[in-house]
Amino acid sequence: MIGAQGHEPAMLASRDLASGKGHRDENFPVGSLILRPAVRAPVMAFYRFARAADDVADHPHATAREKLALLATMHATLDGRSDADPAALALRRGLAGTGVPLDHAHDLLRAFERDCVTPRTRDWDDLIDYCRLSAMPVGRFMLDVHGEARTLWPQSDALCAALQIINHLQDCGRDRAALDRVYLPDDLMAAHGARIEDLDAPTASPALRAVIVALARRCDVLLDQASGFAGAIRDRRLGAEVAAMLALARDLVRLLSTRDPLAQRVHHRKSTAARIALFAAGRHLVLGR
Structure with a gap:
Protein backbone atom coordinates (compact mmCIF):
# COMPACT_ATOMS: atom_id res chain seq x y z
CA MET A 1 0.00 0.00 0.00
CA ALA A 18 0.70 5.87 -13.79
CA SER A 19 -2.66 7.52 -14.49
CA GLY A 20 -3.23 5.69 -17.75
CA LYS A 21 -3.52 8.96 -19.67
CA GLY A 22 -1.99 9.12 -23.12
CA HIS A 23 -1.13 11.86 -25.57
CA ARG A 24 -4.61 11.75 -27.11
CA ASP A 25 -6.09 12.74 -23.73
CA GLU A 26 -4.25 16.07 -23.60
CA ASN A 27 -5.84 19.50 -24.18
CA PHE A 28 -3.36 20.44 -26.90
CA PRO A 29 -1.76 18.48 -29.77
CA VAL A 30 1.10 16.25 -28.67
CA GLY A 31 3.32 14.53 -31.24
CA SER A 32 0.65 15.04 -33.88
CA LEU A 33 0.91 13.80 -37.45
CA ILE A 34 1.65 17.37 -38.52
CA THR A 118 4.43 24.05 -2.36
CA PRO A 119 0.67 23.82 -3.00
CA ARG A 120 0.04 27.58 -3.14
CA THR A 121 1.07 30.47 -5.42
CA ARG A 122 1.98 33.87 -3.96
CA ASP A 123 1.54 36.23 -6.91
CA TRP A 124 1.79 36.55 -10.69
CA ASP A 125 5.60 36.48 -10.64
CA ASP A 126 5.50 33.27 -8.61
CA LEU A 127 3.08 31.74 -11.13
CA ILE A 128 5.30 32.72 -14.07
CA ASP A 129 8.33 31.36 -12.19
CA TYR A 130 6.48 28.04 -11.88
CA CYS A 131 5.72 28.15 -15.61
CA ARG A 132 9.45 28.63 -16.29
CA LEU A 133 9.91 25.11 -14.97
CA SER A 134 6.62 23.42 -15.80
CA ALA A 135 5.76 24.75 -19.27
CA MET A 136 8.50 26.78 -20.94
CA PRO A 137 10.92 23.80 -21.10
CA VAL A 138 8.41 21.97 -23.31
CA GLY A 139 8.45 24.68 -25.96
CA ARG A 140 12.21 25.07 -25.72
CA PHE A 141 12.64 21.32 -26.17
CA MET A 142 10.41 21.38 -29.25
CA LEU A 143 12.46 24.19 -30.77
CA ASP A 144 15.75 22.46 -29.96
CA VAL A 145 14.68 19.11 -31.37
CA HIS A 146 13.66 20.88 -34.60
CA GLY A 147 16.94 22.79 -34.77
CA GLU A 148 15.22 26.18 -34.47
CA ALA A 149 16.94 29.33 -33.23
CA ARG A 150 16.91 30.05 -29.53
CA THR A 151 15.99 33.64 -30.33
CA LEU A 152 12.46 32.22 -30.56
CA TRP A 153 12.47 31.21 -26.91
CA PRO A 154 10.73 34.38 -25.59
CA GLN A 155 7.72 33.88 -27.89
CA SER A 156 7.66 30.18 -27.10
CA ASP A 157 7.85 30.95 -23.38
CA ALA A 158 4.85 33.29 -23.63
CA LEU A 159 2.76 30.68 -25.44
CA CYS A 160 3.72 27.89 -23.07
CA ALA A 161 3.00 30.00 -19.99
CA ALA A 162 -0.43 30.87 -21.37
CA LEU A 163 -1.18 27.20 -22.08
CA GLN A 164 -0.13 26.24 -18.56
CA ILE A 165 -2.22 28.93 -16.86
CA ILE A 166 -5.24 28.08 -19.03
CA ASN A 167 -4.92 24.50 -17.82
CA HIS A 168 -4.71 25.69 -14.21
CA LEU A 169 -7.91 27.71 -14.67
CA GLN A 170 -9.74 24.83 -16.32
CA ASP A 171 -8.81 22.47 -13.49
CA CYS A 172 -8.83 24.86 -10.52
CA GLY A 173 -11.66 23.04 -8.74
CA ARG A 174 -10.27 19.59 -9.44
CA ASP A 175 -6.74 20.54 -8.30
CA ARG A 176 -8.11 21.87 -5.02
CA ALA A 177 -10.37 18.84 -4.41
CA ALA A 178 -7.88 16.12 -5.33
CA LEU A 179 -4.56 17.60 -4.22
CA ASP A 180 -5.34 20.77 -2.20
CA ARG A 181 -3.25 22.55 -4.82
CA VAL A 182 -4.11 26.12 -5.83
CA TYR A 183 -2.35 27.95 -8.64
CA LEU A 184 -4.54 31.08 -8.44
CA PRO A 185 -2.24 33.75 -6.94
CA ASP A 186 -2.87 34.58 -3.28
CA ASP A 187 -2.56 38.32 -3.82
CA LEU A 188 -5.05 38.35 -6.69
CA MET A 189 -7.49 36.27 -4.65
CA ALA A 190 -7.20 38.73 -1.76
CA ALA A 191 -7.56 41.76 -4.05
CA HIS A 192 -10.91 40.44 -5.33
CA GLY A 193 -12.10 39.19 -1.96
CA ALA A 194 -11.98 35.53 -2.99
CA ARG A 195 -11.14 32.70 -0.57
CA ILE A 196 -9.49 29.34 -1.16
CA GLU A 197 -12.71 27.76 0.12
CA ASP A 198 -14.59 29.29 -2.83
CA LEU A 199 -13.00 26.54 -4.94
CA ASP A 200 -14.90 23.94 -2.90
CA ALA A 201 -18.32 25.21 -3.98
CA PRO A 202 -20.32 23.77 -6.91
CA THR A 203 -20.31 27.18 -8.60
CA ALA A 204 -17.77 30.00 -8.49
CA SER A 205 -18.48 33.02 -6.34
CA PRO A 206 -18.47 36.45 -8.05
CA ALA A 207 -15.10 37.11 -6.41
CA LEU A 208 -13.61 33.86 -7.71
CA ARG A 209 -15.05 34.52 -11.17
CA ALA A 210 -13.30 37.92 -11.13
CA VAL A 211 -9.98 36.21 -10.38
CA ILE A 212 -10.47 33.69 -13.20
CA VAL A 213 -11.42 36.41 -15.70
CA ALA A 214 -8.41 38.54 -14.65
CA LEU A 215 -6.06 35.61 -15.23
CA ALA A 216 -7.71 34.76 -18.54
CA ARG A 217 -7.05 38.34 -19.67
CA ARG A 218 -3.41 38.01 -18.67
CA CYS A 219 -3.26 34.85 -20.78
CA ASP A 220 -4.57 36.91 -23.70
CA VAL A 221 -1.64 39.29 -23.21
CA LEU A 222 0.79 36.35 -23.26
CA LEU A 223 -0.82 35.06 -26.45
CA ASP A 224 -0.42 38.51 -28.01
CA GLN A 225 3.30 38.25 -27.24
CA ALA A 226 3.36 34.91 -29.08
CA SER A 227 1.23 36.07 -32.02
CA GLY A 228 4.11 36.08 -34.52
CA PHE A 229 5.69 32.88 -33.22
CA ALA A 230 4.28 30.42 -35.78
CA GLY A 231 5.38 32.55 -38.72
CA ALA A 232 8.91 32.90 -37.36
CA ILE A 233 9.53 29.13 -37.25
CA ARG A 234 11.50 27.73 -40.20
CA ASP A 235 9.98 24.24 -39.99
CA ARG A 236 6.55 24.73 -41.58
CA ARG A 237 5.07 21.68 -39.87
CA LEU A 238 6.11 22.86 -36.44
CA GLY A 239 4.81 26.30 -37.35
CA ALA A 240 1.46 24.74 -38.22
CA GLU A 241 1.41 22.94 -34.85
CA VAL A 242 2.11 26.21 -33.05
CA ALA A 243 -0.59 27.99 -35.06
CA ALA A 244 -3.06 25.30 -33.96
CA MET A 245 -2.08 25.69 -30.32
CA LEU A 246 -2.46 29.46 -30.48
CA ALA A 247 -5.93 29.13 -31.97
CA LEU A 248 -7.00 26.57 -29.38
CA ALA A 249 -5.62 28.72 -26.57
CA ARG A 250 -7.45 31.83 -27.83
CA ASP A 251 -10.73 29.96 -27.87
CA LEU A 252 -10.19 28.53 -24.38
CA VAL A 253 -9.47 32.02 -23.04
CA ARG A 254 -12.81 33.05 -24.52
CA LEU A 255 -14.55 30.17 -22.75
CA LEU A 256 -12.87 30.93 -19.43
CA SER A 257 -13.86 34.59 -19.72
CA THR A 258 -17.54 33.70 -20.03
CA ARG A 259 -18.01 30.36 -18.25
CA ASP A 260 -17.58 29.02 -14.73
CA PRO A 261 -14.98 26.21 -14.62
CA LEU A 262 -16.51 24.85 -11.41
CA ALA A 263 -19.92 24.37 -13.00
CA GLN A 264 -19.56 24.52 -16.78
CA ARG A 265 -17.54 22.86 -19.52
CA VAL A 266 -14.38 24.84 -20.28
CA HIS A 267 -12.57 22.12 -22.23
CA HIS A 268 -12.92 21.58 -25.96
CA ARG A 269 -14.77 18.57 -27.20
CA LYS A 270 -12.50 16.54 -29.48
CA SER A 271 -14.49 17.45 -32.58
CA THR A 272 -14.31 21.16 -31.73
CA ALA A 273 -10.59 21.01 -30.97
CA ALA A 274 -9.94 19.18 -34.24
CA ARG A 275 -11.90 21.76 -36.24
CA ILE A 276 -10.11 24.73 -34.65
CA ALA A 277 -6.67 23.12 -34.90
CA LEU A 278 -7.04 21.94 -38.49
CA PHE A 279 -8.30 25.31 -39.69
CA ALA A 280 -5.43 27.16 -38.00
CA ALA A 281 -2.80 24.66 -39.16
CA GLY A 282 -4.13 24.68 -42.72
CA ARG A 283 -4.22 28.46 -42.79
CA HIS A 284 -0.59 28.55 -41.67
CA LEU A 285 0.50 26.01 -44.28
CA VAL A 286 -1.26 27.90 -47.06
CA LEU A 287 -0.70 31.50 -46.00
CA GLY A 288 2.31 31.17 -43.69
CA ARG A 289 0.47 32.81 -40.79
Whole structure:
Protein backbone atom coordinates (compact mmCIF):
# COMPACT_ATOMS: atom_id res chain seq x y z
CA MET A 1 0.00 0.00 0.00
CA ILE A 2 1.33 3.45 -0.89
CA GLY A 3 2.52 5.31 2.18
CA ALA A 4 2.00 2.33 4.50
CA GLN A 5 4.32 1.95 7.49
CA GLY A 6 7.50 0.15 6.55
CA HIS A 7 7.06 0.73 2.85
CA GLU A 8 10.25 2.37 1.67
CA PRO A 9 9.93 4.91 -1.17
CA ALA A 10 12.55 3.02 -3.20
CA MET A 11 10.14 0.11 -3.54
CA LEU A 12 7.87 2.22 -5.71
CA ALA A 13 8.49 2.93 -9.39
CA SER A 14 6.99 5.75 -11.44
CA ARG A 15 4.97 3.22 -13.43
CA ASP A 16 3.21 2.24 -10.17
CA LEU A 17 1.63 5.71 -10.11
CA ALA A 18 0.70 5.87 -13.79
CA SER A 19 -2.66 7.52 -14.49
CA GLY A 20 -3.23 5.69 -17.75
CA LYS A 21 -3.52 8.96 -19.67
CA GLY A 22 -1.99 9.12 -23.12
CA HIS A 23 -1.13 11.86 -25.57
CA ARG A 24 -4.61 11.75 -27.11
CA ASP A 25 -6.09 12.74 -23.73
CA GLU A 26 -4.25 16.07 -23.60
CA ASN A 27 -5.84 19.50 -24.18
CA PHE A 28 -3.36 20.44 -26.90
CA PRO A 29 -1.76 18.48 -29.77
CA VAL A 30 1.10 16.25 -28.67
CA GLY A 31 3.32 14.53 -31.24
CA SER A 32 0.65 15.04 -33.88
CA LEU A 33 0.91 13.80 -37.45
CA ILE A 34 1.65 17.37 -38.52
CA LEU A 35 5.20 17.00 -37.20
CA ARG A 36 7.98 15.54 -39.35
CA PRO A 37 8.31 11.76 -38.83
CA ALA A 38 12.00 12.22 -37.90
CA VAL A 39 11.15 14.19 -34.76
CA ARG A 40 8.14 12.22 -33.56
CA ALA A 41 10.18 9.62 -31.68
CA PRO A 42 12.08 12.11 -29.46
CA VAL A 43 8.92 14.20 -29.02
CA MET A 44 6.96 11.17 -27.85
CA ALA A 45 9.83 10.07 -25.56
CA PHE A 46 9.76 13.54 -23.99
CA TYR A 47 5.97 13.39 -23.65
CA ARG A 48 6.04 9.94 -22.01
CA PHE A 49 8.72 11.15 -19.61
CA ALA A 50 6.70 14.26 -18.74
CA ARG A 51 3.50 12.22 -18.32
CA ALA A 52 5.25 9.75 -16.00
CA ALA A 53 6.65 12.57 -13.84
CA ASP A 54 3.32 14.41 -13.81
CA ASP A 55 1.52 11.25 -12.72
CA VAL A 56 3.96 10.89 -9.83
CA ALA A 57 3.44 14.48 -8.65
CA ASP A 58 -0.34 14.31 -9.04
CA HIS A 59 -0.95 10.93 -7.46
CA PRO A 60 -3.62 11.44 -4.78
CA HIS A 61 -2.39 8.78 -2.35
CA ALA A 62 1.42 8.69 -2.54
CA THR A 63 3.19 10.71 0.14
CA ALA A 64 5.35 13.72 -0.66
CA ARG A 65 8.38 11.71 0.47
CA GLU A 66 7.55 8.88 -1.94
CA LYS A 67 6.95 11.29 -4.81
CA LEU A 68 10.20 13.17 -4.22
CA ALA A 69 12.13 9.89 -4.08
CA LEU A 70 10.71 8.81 -7.44
CA LEU A 71 11.46 12.19 -9.01
CA ALA A 72 15.01 11.96 -7.67
CA THR A 73 15.34 8.58 -9.40
CA MET A 74 14.21 10.20 -12.64
CA HIS A 75 16.86 12.92 -12.23
CA ALA A 76 19.50 10.24 -11.61
CA THR A 77 18.41 8.25 -14.65
CA LEU A 78 18.57 11.31 -16.89
CA ASP A 79 22.11 11.98 -15.64
CA GLY A 80 23.26 8.42 -16.22
CA ARG A 81 23.76 7.74 -12.49
CA SER A 82 20.99 5.13 -12.67
CA ASP A 83 18.96 3.20 -15.23
CA ALA A 84 16.06 2.64 -12.83
CA ASP A 85 13.35 4.78 -14.40
CA PRO A 86 12.13 3.50 -17.78
CA ALA A 87 10.70 6.80 -19.07
CA ALA A 88 13.80 8.79 -18.15
CA LEU A 89 16.07 6.08 -19.56
CA ALA A 90 14.17 6.07 -22.87
CA LEU A 91 14.48 9.84 -23.12
CA ARG A 92 18.20 9.83 -22.27
CA ARG A 93 18.89 7.19 -24.89
CA GLY A 94 16.58 8.82 -27.42
CA LEU A 95 18.38 12.14 -27.18
CA ALA A 96 21.91 10.70 -27.15
CA GLY A 97 23.89 12.15 -30.01
CA THR A 98 21.21 14.65 -31.02
CA GLY A 99 22.75 17.65 -29.26
CA VAL A 100 19.43 18.34 -27.50
CA PRO A 101 20.20 18.89 -23.81
CA LEU A 102 18.45 17.12 -20.96
CA ASP A 103 18.15 20.44 -19.08
CA HIS A 104 14.55 20.82 -20.25
CA ALA A 105 13.62 17.48 -18.70
CA HIS A 106 15.41 18.32 -15.43
CA ASP A 107 13.47 21.60 -15.25
CA LEU A 108 10.19 19.72 -15.58
CA LEU A 109 11.18 17.49 -12.68
CA ARG A 110 11.92 20.60 -10.58
CA ALA A 111 8.41 21.86 -11.30
CA PHE A 112 6.92 18.56 -10.16
CA GLU A 113 9.07 18.61 -7.04
CA ARG A 114 7.68 22.05 -6.28
CA ASP A 115 4.16 20.69 -6.71
CA CYS A 116 4.88 18.10 -4.02
CA VAL A 117 5.91 20.65 -1.39
CA THR A 118 4.43 24.05 -2.36
CA PRO A 119 0.67 23.82 -3.00
CA ARG A 120 0.04 27.58 -3.14
CA THR A 121 1.07 30.47 -5.42
CA ARG A 122 1.98 33.87 -3.96
CA ASP A 123 1.54 36.23 -6.91
CA TRP A 124 1.79 36.55 -10.69
CA ASP A 125 5.60 36.48 -10.64
CA ASP A 126 5.50 33.27 -8.61
CA LEU A 127 3.08 31.74 -11.13
CA ILE A 128 5.30 32.72 -14.07
CA ASP A 129 8.33 31.36 -12.19
CA TYR A 130 6.48 28.04 -11.88
CA CYS A 131 5.72 28.15 -15.61
CA ARG A 132 9.45 28.63 -16.29
CA LEU A 133 9.91 25.11 -14.97
CA SER A 134 6.62 23.42 -15.80
CA ALA A 135 5.76 24.75 -19.27
CA MET A 136 8.50 26.78 -20.94
CA PRO A 137 10.92 23.80 -21.10
CA VAL A 138 8.41 21.97 -23.31
CA GLY A 139 8.45 24.68 -25.96
CA ARG A 140 12.21 25.07 -25.72
CA PHE A 141 12.64 21.32 -26.17
CA MET A 142 10.41 21.38 -29.25
CA LEU A 143 12.46 24.19 -30.77
CA ASP A 144 15.75 22.46 -29.96
CA VAL A 145 14.68 19.11 -31.37
CA HIS A 146 13.66 20.88 -34.60
CA GLY A 147 16.94 22.79 -34.77
CA GLU A 148 15.22 26.18 -34.47
CA ALA A 149 16.94 29.33 -33.23
CA ARG A 150 16.91 30.05 -29.53
CA THR A 151 15.99 33.64 -30.33
CA LEU A 152 12.46 32.22 -30.56
CA TRP A 153 12.47 31.21 -26.91
CA PRO A 154 10.73 34.38 -25.59
CA GLN A 155 7.72 33.88 -27.89
CA SER A 156 7.66 30.18 -27.10
CA ASP A 157 7.85 30.95 -23.38
CA ALA A 158 4.85 33.29 -23.63
CA LEU A 159 2.76 30.68 -25.44
CA CYS A 160 3.72 27.89 -23.07
CA ALA A 161 3.00 30.00 -19.99
CA ALA A 162 -0.43 30.87 -21.37
CA LEU A 163 -1.18 27.20 -22.08
CA GLN A 164 -0.13 26.24 -18.56
CA ILE A 165 -2.22 28.93 -16.86
CA ILE A 166 -5.24 28.08 -19.03
CA ASN A 167 -4.92 24.50 -17.82
CA HIS A 168 -4.71 25.69 -14.21
CA LEU A 169 -7.91 27.71 -14.67
CA GLN A 170 -9.74 24.83 -16.32
CA ASP A 171 -8.81 22.47 -13.49
CA CYS A 172 -8.83 24.86 -10.52
CA GLY A 173 -11.66 23.04 -8.74
CA ARG A 174 -10.27 19.59 -9.44
CA ASP A 175 -6.74 20.54 -8.30
CA ARG A 176 -8.11 21.87 -5.02
CA ALA A 177 -10.37 18.84 -4.41
CA ALA A 178 -7.88 16.12 -5.33
CA LEU A 179 -4.56 17.60 -4.22
CA ASP A 180 -5.34 20.77 -2.20
CA ARG A 181 -3.25 22.55 -4.82
CA VAL A 182 -4.11 26.12 -5.83
CA TYR A 183 -2.35 27.95 -8.64
CA LEU A 184 -4.54 31.08 -8.44
CA PRO A 185 -2.24 33.75 -6.94
CA ASP A 186 -2.87 34.58 -3.28
CA ASP A 187 -2.56 38.32 -3.82
CA LEU A 188 -5.05 38.35 -6.69
CA MET A 189 -7.49 36.27 -4.65
CA ALA A 190 -7.20 38.73 -1.76
CA ALA A 191 -7.56 41.76 -4.05
CA HIS A 192 -10.91 40.44 -5.33
CA GLY A 193 -12.10 39.19 -1.96
CA ALA A 194 -11.98 35.53 -2.99
CA ARG A 195 -11.14 32.70 -0.57
CA ILE A 196 -9.49 29.34 -1.16
CA GLU A 197 -12.71 27.76 0.12
CA ASP A 198 -14.59 29.29 -2.83
CA LEU A 199 -13.00 26.54 -4.94
CA ASP A 200 -14.90 23.94 -2.90
CA ALA A 201 -18.32 25.21 -3.98
CA PRO A 202 -20.32 23.77 -6.91
CA THR A 203 -20.31 27.18 -8.60
CA ALA A 204 -17.77 30.00 -8.49
CA SER A 205 -18.48 33.02 -6.34
CA PRO A 206 -18.47 36.45 -8.05
CA ALA A 207 -15.10 37.11 -6.41
CA LEU A 208 -13.61 33.86 -7.71
CA ARG A 209 -15.05 34.52 -11.17
CA ALA A 210 -13.30 37.92 -11.13
CA VAL A 211 -9.98 36.21 -10.38
CA ILE A 212 -10.47 33.69 -13.20
CA VAL A 213 -11.42 36.41 -15.70
CA ALA A 214 -8.41 38.54 -14.65
CA LEU A 215 -6.06 35.61 -15.23
CA ALA A 216 -7.71 34.76 -18.54
CA ARG A 217 -7.05 38.34 -19.67
CA ARG A 218 -3.41 38.01 -18.67
CA CYS A 219 -3.26 34.85 -20.78
CA ASP A 220 -4.57 36.91 -23.70
CA VAL A 221 -1.64 39.29 -23.21
CA LEU A 222 0.79 36.35 -23.26
CA LEU A 223 -0.82 35.06 -26.45
CA ASP A 224 -0.42 38.51 -28.01
CA GLN A 225 3.30 38.25 -27.24
CA ALA A 226 3.36 34.91 -29.08
CA SER A 227 1.23 36.07 -32.02
CA GLY A 228 4.11 36.08 -34.52
CA PHE A 229 5.69 32.88 -33.22
CA ALA A 230 4.28 30.42 -35.78
CA GLY A 231 5.38 32.55 -38.72
CA ALA A 232 8.91 32.90 -37.36
CA ILE A 233 9.53 29.13 -37.25
CA ARG A 234 11.50 27.73 -40.20
CA ASP A 235 9.98 24.24 -39.99
CA ARG A 236 6.55 24.73 -41.58
CA ARG A 237 5.07 21.68 -39.87
CA LEU A 238 6.11 22.86 -36.44
CA GLY A 239 4.81 26.30 -37.35
CA ALA A 240 1.46 24.74 -38.22
CA GLU A 241 1.41 22.94 -34.85
CA VAL A 242 2.11 26.21 -33.05
CA ALA A 243 -0.59 27.99 -35.06
CA ALA A 244 -3.06 25.30 -33.96
CA MET A 245 -2.08 25.69 -30.32
CA LEU A 246 -2.46 29.46 -30.48
CA ALA A 247 -5.93 29.13 -31.97
CA LEU A 248 -7.00 26.57 -29.38
CA ALA A 249 -5.62 28.72 -26.57
CA ARG A 250 -7.45 31.83 -27.83
CA ASP A 251 -10.73 29.96 -27.87
CA LEU A 252 -10.19 28.53 -24.38
CA VAL A 253 -9.47 32.02 -23.04
CA ARG A 254 -12.81 33.05 -24.52
CA LEU A 255 -14.55 30.17 -22.75
CA LEU A 256 -12.87 30.93 -19.43
CA SER A 257 -13.86 34.59 -19.72
CA THR A 258 -17.54 33.70 -20.03
CA ARG A 259 -18.01 30.36 -18.25
CA ASP A 260 -17.58 29.02 -14.73
CA PRO A 261 -14.98 26.21 -14.62
CA LEU A 262 -16.51 24.85 -11.41
CA ALA A 263 -19.92 24.37 -13.00
CA GLN A 264 -19.56 24.52 -16.78
CA ARG A 265 -17.54 22.86 -19.52
CA VAL A 266 -14.38 24.84 -20.28
CA HIS A 267 -12.57 22.12 -22.23
CA HIS A 268 -12.92 21.58 -25.96
CA ARG A 269 -14.77 18.57 -27.20
CA LYS A 270 -12.50 16.54 -29.48
CA SER A 271 -14.49 17.45 -32.58
CA THR A 272 -14.31 21.16 -31.73
CA ALA A 273 -10.59 21.01 -30.97
CA ALA A 274 -9.94 19.18 -34.24
CA ARG A 275 -11.90 21.76 -36.24
CA ILE A 276 -10.11 24.73 -34.65
CA ALA A 277 -6.67 23.12 -34.90
CA LEU A 278 -7.04 21.94 -38.49
CA PHE A 279 -8.30 25.31 -39.69
CA ALA A 280 -5.43 27.16 -38.00
CA ALA A 281 -2.80 24.66 -39.16
CA GLY A 282 -4.13 24.68 -42.72
CA ARG A 283 -4.22 28.46 -42.79
CA HIS A 284 -0.59 28.55 -41.67
CA LEU A 285 0.50 26.01 -44.28
CA VAL A 286 -1.26 27.90 -47.06
CA LEU A 287 -0.70 31.50 -46.00
CA GLY A 288 2.31 31.17 -43.69
CA ARG A 289 0.47 32.81 -40.79
